[in-house]
Amino acid sequence: MTSQDIAASRPAELGDELTAETQTALERAQASHRHEALFSERAYNIKQSAVRDVFDISIQPGLVSLAGGSPSLSKLPLELVAETASRVIVEHGMEALHYGGGKGTLALRELICEIMAEEGIVGASAEDVVVTTGSQSAQDIAAKIFCNPGDVVLVEDPTYVGALNTFEAYQVQVEPVFMDDDGLIPEHLESRIAELEAEGKRIKLLYTIPSFNNPSGITLAAERRQRIVDICSAHNILVLEDNPYGMLRFDGHPLPPLRADNPDDVIYCGSFSKIFSPGVRLGWALVPRHLYRRFYLAAEAVVLCPSTLNQLIVTEFFRAFDWRGYLAESRATYAERCSAMLEALAEHFPPEATWTTPDGGFFVWVTLPEGIDTYPLLYQAIEAGVVFIPGAAFTPSDGTSSKLRLAFSGVTPEQIREGVRRLAPVVRSAVEA
């Protein structure tokens, strides 16, 4: 409310006299109006995240949340985590509670190299790793050091809403590139680059989630991977590979990340959020050596150093724990949940709806007939006791979307079946309208 609104809404019987209460409200409004002028242009570009909004709703009791991409923590040995945390404080004393180096501890960076080797990035050096506050902050650092306002970042359509918010905050022009069932389409990437370059645009980054894309669950086919990097390299565009779900492939070996054979052209972002705990807020970037210094200086300028205590806990916990076995168990849990969702969709959803069949990760992406806007359906879904994320959140273009994201990761098979059963009549009535 502006000061004029408040003044205009004054009760008539007060005449020209303001009550003390109205006076205070008026002063507050004037103050907030004054400060409004102080915001940077960047601040106005920071959008409210649909996922965070729905997250707040989804914690209401009784609702089944198919919204948030939360990892399942139910099989984490909490006692071992607690024991490790207390041992770290006893054994490391004040070091655990102090500032540390801006790159992160060497021990954690070495562990990160072992984790990446499991997925096919063999021989990475701890010297090229920066520990970050989750993968989210690695994206922020990349946008900060590479993008001027008006520069272009290419993204998959659809893509992770948190990355869209980050890029938009840096006043970047975010340009979608189409995907099919095999991920990003190389021909479309090439033609989009040609069009944008013809317009005189400076394209800095391709942000991609090649394995089990959030929100679609789609994976970039092995035979397309090198081609995507080559196209970008030919145009001097850096690839920002975001891979928090890569280790969570249900069956078989993970596909090697884009970074595996391209150490100079790809910044790789990893995370402990999906393989251990999002609450420790630890992730990492594996950065080409020639870019490393600027990357970690920018990281230092934001956080000084990642949490020393959490780095010690994660390092010691992973050293004491069969994390490979735990990951195998997690993959089985997510595979079971995914199957429950796919079966429930087949049983309850109308034939006009289609959906992806992911090989890993946390999400199924549902497409309803064109013309249906899934955003208003969310309100009906909440009435029916279930939440999802409407598709429009995951695309840089404004407008409506007939897609919706369903997360199977943080809910049991029973909850998934119940959630899909509750959602089905909402979808059916939209399709029949």
Ligand code: PMP
């Ligand atoms: N990237 C993607 C693709 C994600 O889905 C998420 C979390 N949902 C993140 C990054 C953020 O992860 P972190 O907790 O590591 O910041």
